[in-house]
Every structure is written in C-alpha cells, then in structure tokens.
Amino acid sequence: MPDDERLRTLGLWPVWHLRAAAVEPISSPAPVTAGVGQYRQAVAGADDIADMDLEALRQAVLSCRRCLLHETRTQGVFGVGDINADWLIVGEAPGAEEDRLGEPFVGQAGKLLDAMLVSIGLTRGTNLYIANVLKSHPPGNRDPKPDEVAACIPYLERQIDLIRPKIILAMGRFAAQSLLVTGDSISRLRGQAHRYRDVPLVVTYHPAYLLRNPADKAKVWDDLCLAKSLLMLDAA
Template sequence: MPESLNRELLEVSAQVRGLLQDLQNLGFDEVPLAPPTAGLPRCGTAGRADGGEPGVSCRPESLEEIRADLENSPCCDLCRERGNLVFGVGDPHARLVLIGEAPGREEDETGEPFVGEAGRLLDRILSAMGLSREEVYLCNVLKCRPPGNRDPRPEEVAACRPFLERQLAAIAPEVIVTLGKCAAQALLQETTAVGELRGHWHEYRSIPVMPTYHPAYLLRNPASKREVWEDMKGVMKRLRGGGSR
C-alpha cells in the first residue's frame, strides 16, 4: 500500500475514533443506521409496495414523483385541454392539507391553486389561523381546469382521485380540510350535502377531516363566513391536540 494512502487511512480512522468518543461522552451507546431505500419500490396509498404486495419493503414516494407520473400519463381528456397542470403548493410535510374542487381560469394560467379572489380570501382565513400557504399544503381534487369552470364530472373525479390519495399518502398530514361539495364528497365517498357534512369531524384513512364551504361560495354568501370560522376553530383545536369537536 502506498505510504500516502496509508497515512490518509490512519487519519480517517483517528477522526472516526474521535467522533465515536465524542458521541459516547454525550451519552450515545450506539449509532443507529437508517435502512437503505435506494432501489426499493415506491409505497402505495395503503403503505404496501406498488402492486400491493404484502411484506415487501418499500419507500414513500415523493410529491415530485407523483407529479411526474401525472404529467407523463394523462388520466382523462382534461389533461389534454389544460393550460397548466395545477398539482399543489406548500409544505410537502404539512400538518394541514386543504383540498378544493378544481382549478379555475387563473389557476390554469399560473399552475398554482387558489390564486384568484377566492384564493386571497383563503389566505386571509389562514392568516387568522396563524398560518400561511407556505406552512400548509393546498391542492384540488382535479388537477386540470374543466372547460368554462363547469362542475367536475364523476369520471373525471374518479380518474384524479388516485393522484389525490397518493399526495395525501406522501404528505401524511395530521388534519385535512375539504373546501366545498366536490372535495368533501370525493374524499369521503359521500353524497351528503356539504352543509350537512360541515361542522362535524369525519375520517379518511385515520386522518381527521373537516369539511367546510369553499372560499368561492363565501364570496357569494358572506353570511356563511361565520360557519367556516367555527369549522376552522375546530381545526386549530385539533392541531393543538385539543381533541374532537
């Protein structure tokens, strides 16, 4: 072995010994090693490897991987007609996820959800909760704008729902808020009106869900802002660990 390489190995060994001694002095008896994830298949929404094989190790997929799948594999005709994919924005590890219905004209132009007047109202609601859109995650059931901002069709919701489920699995939020009828019914697989769903906790894959009105509805019906604020107070309480409402 060349003398220079031998010296380098001795220096590295001395540094490692010094580091281990420092850790021991701090009270560490062992150094846990994270299991390697490279090469493992991605986990599905049920926590199993893609394909649903039980007992097979897998790794959580990232939002970037989910977005790439959606960009590369159009799931319905809306994907072919859109201006921009509106996937979602915010903290990829957010404690709170808010889900709307579908992108509008301004969202289709910018590729970001909740950027119009309804989005500005949502920002004010979040601010009153002590939050910003950078601290939560915002997305829609549909990732592409329906023509003329029409209501999403059942087949479009069915095509996009798996991507929403994968987003939620990747983020693993503590609380979900659905905004409007479409989001609540799509996520909870309900047909009940949002006016009856709101104000009560529901559950999606063991995650508490609070349905409430969409900010666009509040622009048309400002008297309902009081009800939404009551819902959001319940959300804040749940995030603080204050139990159910």
C-alpha cells in the same frame, strides 16, 4: 396587520374570536356511493401511482392523460406548500387562473383563503399544503364529472400518503364528497369531525362560494376553529 383588521377584511368582525369549541365524536366515512366509485374501478394505473415519490407524482400529473381534461387544460396543477405540513387543504378543481399559473387557490378566492388562514395563524408555505381533487381545469368552470374525479383521486390519495398531514380541511362539496365517498350535501357534512383513513377531516365551504355568499363566513370560522381544536387535541 392587527387581528381585528384581518377579521374586518373577512367581514367577520366582531363575530370571529378563537374559542374552545366542543369537539364532537369523529364519524366514519359514509359507504361508497354510485358515480365516482363505478368509474374508479375502470381507471387503470392507480397501483403505479401508489408507488410514486412526490417528484414522480408531480411529473405524472403534469403529463397526465387519464381523462379527457388533458385536451383542454393549459397545464396540470399539482399542489403547493410544505411537504411536511400538519395542515392539508383540499379544494375542488383548478379554475381558469389556476390553470394559467399552475397553482391552486389564486385570484380573489385565493386572497380570501389567505386571509382566513392568517386569522388562525397560518400562511402559505409554512406548515400548510394545498391541493385540489382535480389536477386539470374543467372547461367553463363546470362541475367535475365522476370519471374525472375517479381518474384524479389516486393522485390526491398519494399526496396525502406522502405528506402525512395531521388535519385535512376539505373545501367545497366535491372535495368533501370525494374524500369521504358520500353523496351528502356540504351542509350535512360540515360542523362535525370526520376521518379520512386515520386523519381527522373537517368540511367547510370553498372560498369561491364565500365570495358569492359572504353571510356564511361565520360558519367557516366555526369550521376552522373545529379543525384547529382537533389538531390541538391530537397533539395533546
């Protein structure tokens, strides 16, 4: 598909065109806030997770009972993609289709994500890994609870340690807040460069949000350009 047709699919033609955006100074994560932090201290087993290889981690997710979501989920949703990827996309939690299929970002939101990725030269499975903060589907697609995030975040942290991405794209409020340990809104967090440990991180809107708010697609393009420029800067 030609580039202009991809952009029309995204509803961004002629706004989107890759440009050398100025890279702002990288900021440090905000201080730990109440909520996830207080639950996390009470969750057992994080030290064991920190020693797992990728296959052991996958099996731990599939059999996880660290929170009550195991009672209602169909299966754990571990993550998919290139385990040597430069790019890591982190979403929020599996939806009903993800729970059924065992893969993050499927359905209409997944199709939109794929179109967004193709527009910057990426495809699933090649130099890209996709995971969620939560590995189990919250019933009714409700927001994740702090204790659920606290139970799941060690899995994601270990995935990041093992994959060692060069850029992280946090999609959605919960993904951004969980990785940056902040209560700030997504509108305050996006449009700038952050760091998760030593990895550059960019915050943007979740594709499911864009399906409801297509006018914000242009903002996501800016975020994708920022992420790509940070990766290029790191490689220079």
